[in-house]
Amino acid sequence: QVQLVESGGGSVQAGGSLRLSCVASGRTFSRYAMGWFRQAPGKEREFVAAINWSGSSTNYADSVKGRFTISRDNAKSTVYLQMNSLKPEDTAAYYCAAGKVPGVTGIVKADFASWGQGTQVTVSS
DSSP states (O other): OOEEEEEOOEEEETTOOEEEEEEEESSOGGGSOEEEEEEOTTSOOEEEEEEOTTSSOEEEOTTTTTTEEEEEEGGGTEEEEEEOSOOGGGOEEEEEEEESSTTOOOSSGGGEEEEOOOEEEEEEO
């Protein structure tokens, strides 16, 4: 079982930037895809971005494409989410997720086996 700890959330004005980090422990980080999801109050948890085990391939939700960048540092067992040009509709709790099967990159919740506790991002207009 992998443990995930997110950090970097906060409150910013529209147009600002934040960088989320997620440190993993408990299994071989470099073998698995990683992802970020978010959940706003009263809404379902939704996919934001995913990155494959090596960092050579990424996927993004249409709503964040061109503004958010996912990356990873396998030597530090850490995945990042750089969020630029933030909008009020980006306000949500952001969750880091670890892939379920080595080498497989998914974009739905069922593709991920472990979740962090979440970090809150609030964007004001």
